[in-house]
Amino acid sequence: MSKQTDTQAVEGLDRYKYSFSDPDEAVFTAERGLSREVVEQISHMKGEPDWMREFRLKALEHYKARPMPAWGPDLGLINFDNIIYYVRPAEAEGKTWEEVPETIKRTFDKLGIPEAEQKFLAGVGAQYESEMVYHNIQKHLADQGVIFVSIEDGLRQYPDLFREYFGTVIPITDNKFAALNSAVWSGGSFIYVPKGVKVDLPLQAYFRLNMANIGQFERTLIIADEGSQIHYVEGCTAPVYTTDSFHSGVIEIIVKAGARVRYTTIQNWSVNVYNLVTQRAMVHAGGTMEWVDANLGSKLTMKYPSCYLIGEGAHGEILSLAFAAAGQHQDAGGKVIHAAPHTSSKITSKSISKAGGRTSYRGLLKVHKGAQGSRSSVVCDALLLDPQSRSDTYPSIEIDEDNVTVGHEASVSKIGEEQLFYLMSRGLNAEEAATMVVSGFIEPLVRELPMEYAVEMNRLIQLQMEGSIG
Amino acid sequence: MAATLEVRGLHAAIDGKGILKGVDLTVDKGQVHALMGPNGTGKSTLANVLMGHPAYTVTAGEILLEGVNLVEIEPDARARLGLFLAFQYPVAIPGLSVANFLRAAINAKRRGLNPEDKGVAVPEFRKLLKEKMDLLQMPHEFAGRYLNEGFSGGEKKRAEILQLATLDPRMAVLDETDSGLDIDALRIVAGGVNALAGPGLGVLIITHYQRILKYIQPHVVHIMLDGRIVESGGAELAEHLEEHGYDWLREKNPNGVVAEA
Numbered sequence: 001m002s003k004q005t006d007t008q009a010v011e012g013l014d015r016y017k018y019s020f021s022d023p024d025e026a027v028f029t030a031e032r033g034l035s036r037e038v039v040e041q042i043s044h045m046k047g048e049p050d051w052m053r054e055f056r057l058k059a060l061e062h063y064k065a066r067p068m069p070a071w072g073p074d075l076g077l078i079n080f081d082n083i084i085y086y087v088r089p090a091e092a093e094g095k096t097w098e099e100v101p102e103t104i105k106r107t108f109d110k111l112g113i114p115e116a117e118q119k120f121l122a123g124v125g126a127q128y129e130s131e132m133v134y135h136n137i138q139k140h141l142a143d144q145g146v147i148f149v150s151i152e153d154g155l156r157q158y159p160d161l162f163r164e165y166f167g168t169v170i171p172i173t174d175n176k177f178a179a180l181n182s183a184v185w186s187g188g189s190f191i192y193v194p195k196g197v198k199v200d201l202p203l204q205a206y207f208r209l210n211m212a213n214i215g216q217f218e219r220t221l222i223i224a225d226e227g228s229q230i231h232y233v234e235g236c237t238a239p240v241y242t243t244d245s246f247h248s249g250v251i252e253i254i255v256k257a258g259a260r261v262r263y264t265t266i267q268n269w270s271v272n273v274y275n276l277v278t279q280r281a282m283v284h285a286g287g288t289m290e291w292v293d294a295n296l297g298s299k300l301t302m303k304y305p306s307c308y309l310i311g312e313g314a315h316g317e318i319l320s321l322a323f324a325a326a327g328q329h330q331d332a333g334g335k336v337i338h339a340a341p342h343t344s345s346k347i348t349s350k351s352i353s354k355a356g357g358r359t360s361y362r363g364l365l366k367v368h369k370g371a372q373g374s375r376s377s378v379v380c381d382a383l384l385l386d387p388q389s390r391s392d393t394y395p396s397i398e399i400d401e402d403n404v405t406v407g408h409e410a411s412v413s414k415i416g417e418e419q420l421f422y423l424m425s426r427g428l429n430a431e432e433a434a435t436m437v438v439s440g441f442i443e444p445l446v447r448e449l450p451m452e453y454a455v456e457m458n459r460l461i462q463l464q465m466e467g468s469i470g
Numbered sequence: 471m472a473a474t475l476e477v478r479g480l481h482a483a484i485d486g487k488g489i490l491k492g493v494d495l496t497v498d499k500g501q502v503h504a505l506m507g508p509n510g511t512g513k514s515t516l517a518n519v520l521m522g523h524p525a526y527t528v529t530a531g532e533i534l535l536e537g538v539n540l541v542e543i544e545p546d547a548r549a550r551l552g553l554f555l556a557f558q559y560p561v562a563i564p565g566l567s568v569a570n571f572l573r574a575a576i577n578a579k580r581r582g583l584n585p586e587d588k589g590v591a592v593p594e595f596r597k598l599l600k601e602k603m604d605l606l607q608m609p610h611e612f613a614g615r616y617l618n619e620g621f622s623g624g625e626k627k628r629a630e631i632l633q634l635a636t637l638d639p640r641m642a643v644l645d646e647t648d649s650g651l652d653i654d655a656l657r658i659v660a661g662g663v664n665a666l667a668g669p670g671l672g673v674l675i676i677t678h679y680q681r682i683l684k685y686i687q688p689h690v691v692h693i694m695l696d697g698r699i700v701e702s703g704g705a706e707l708a709e710h711l712e713e714h715g716y717d718w719l720r721e722k723n724p725n726g727v728v729a730e731a
Contacts, residue, residue: 417524422557426549427546427582428575432578436566437563439565439566440565440616441564
């Protein structure tokens with residue numbers, strides 16, 4: 001899920017269109033499955049410098065050597081040999097509006113998305129008036145020295161800056177899927193905010209339409225220099241329809257001293273997708289990182305936004321929301337590593353399970369020796385809408401320092417008969433009543449979203465709740 | 471013309487255990503009735519059964535609201551037909567503001583009358599809500615608080631009456647609205663009910679104590695014992711109870727007690 005230049009957006013869109021159409025029409029398609037040759041081809045097609053090719057190949061070796069993680073949800077159903085690891089954008093004809101599934105169209109309608117935007121989101125319309133807005137925003141950013149380009153352009157246009165930070169927050173050895181992404185990454189954003197610059201608009205919110213082009217192995221790198229500020233929003237409440245069944249992104253963020261970064265994700269992949277994302281921020285002295293992470297779609301999501309608090313007084317916050325309906329498993333949470341004195345963190349997790357859906361909170365809180373005076377609180381609340389649904393909590397807390405304050409609270413509640421009766425006694429039907437309880441439950445998170453996303457999020461919850469009662 | 475509320479031979483059970491054993495009660499248009507009786511005689515059960523709480527099963531009898539039998543109707547439809555219950559223990563709905571909740575409830579009612587209704591306009595709703603909050607001497611910030619969350623006992627009861635005032639029902643059942651209120655709050659709540667009572671609203675006040683009846687004059691007082699109404703009379707009946715307790719009624723109605731044993 002990435003911000004891209006307009007060229008990139010159109011390319012990505014075409015790739016999207018491509019994924020609905022005959023594979024042979026693409027200009028270049030890597031073979032199914034993964035090999036050294038495939039990775040070299042990807043690097044060559046992108047015209048990358050040698051160091052990046054080496055980086056990719058090293059990552060590939062690590063990926064192959066590393067066993068499949070067995071500590072979490074079952075990944076056995078993913079057929080890695082059947083994945084096409086790179087598709088070069090083609091000018092090929094896309095699919096037509098008629099081919100978009102009715103359920104997706106219906107959801108667009110319910111969300112009140114204008115038709116032009118609907119077509120764009122579904123990958124059948126390339127032109128949209130947002131391009132004009134996009135150029136104006138780009139100028140506004142450039143005037144302040146902010147770099148906001150596709151990850152490919154970042155590597156091409158800012159090679160030194162890029163190389164200094166790329167792969168430093170999430171090294172290829174971090175985990176199997178980060179290694180895979182490092183080998184075959186394509187698409188994503190490169191952002192640099194200069195010292196003291198405060199970007200006054202949530203970046204992605206203004207380019208929502210371009211966001212529909214989400215790469216399968218997207219890679220994003222954000223560097224917020226000292227005292228700067230930025231809010232980046234990725235994703236979209238509209239369901240992202242894709243036939244690709246596997247998505248594995250890597251998001252790296254560097255929060256320099258006194259800087260502040262908020263990264264908001266609204267993930268609503270179609271329910272065939274395995275979504276395995278590694279996202280992490282390195283937070284220096286006095287810096288603040290905030291992850292706002294909402295996972296509504298996908299078949300399985302494994303995502304634990306992390307903050308490494310490495311400078312004195314650094315602060316990290318993770319607000320996680322998960323909604324799992326029938327056939328879905330959201331394994332979400334957060335990780336915070338306190339590695340400097342007087343650092344503070346807060347993890348708030350809200351999960352909702354319905355119709356047999358499953359949510360898990362998986363969290364790690366680690367306080368290293370020497371991180372004295374650090375404080376952390378973790379609050380996980382789960383709401384179950386019916387007896388078939390499931391919620392689990394896997395908190396892990398490791399503390400190697402005495403002088404710290406750590407709080408952990410977890411609760412699981414069932415949607416109460418008394419709550420529903422109370423609301424129904426005021427004239428709301430069972431579904432409206434349940435929706436109100438759910439909307440109230442996630443209100444603390446929705447409140448943190450930019451206005452237009454909050455509105456859509458509420459509509460989306462209403463939609464998710466349809467037909468959930470009786 | 472049909473009475474506002476007419477309960478005929480109502481029997482109800484929970485988990486197979488009979489609680490209501492033949493309740494008969496008629497509230498005529500514009501009347502205020504009080505229902506008194508010791509703990510555990512079925513007063514709150516009656517309130518819940520009238521509203522349609524899913525834990526209770528009606529085993530016999532009828533509940534007629536302006537002539538419409540409610541027994542087979544869902545609670546939300548009962549509400550849209552004009553029945554209101556002020557809960558003894560209102561539950562909290564975290565994250566749902568009083569204002570958003572009331573607007574949704576008003577809109578649900580309007581859509582019940584006309585499926586094409588677009589809902590109450592925001593300025594109109596704000597004006598209505600402020601007016602009703604003023605009636606109950608509630609600070610306007612109250613509208614932004616989460617429904618019943620962290621409310622004091624008195625605030626909860628006041629919020630119930632605020633809902634009553636805003637939703638404009640035909641028949642209101644107040645289930646021990648007076649309990650847990652200090653004297654000032656009781657005056658305010660009673661004042662609110664009095665302001666709303668009138669030809670368009672029937673009221674049934676369920677209470678343990680005569681206290682609230684000093685502020686709201688009932689037309690009729692009923693006494694419930696062992697799942698039945700055993701005595702009805704004027705306001706003086708409540709005063710009599712205050713002096714003599716319930717023992718004289720138990721002696722007068724030994725059958726109920728025997729049946730229970």
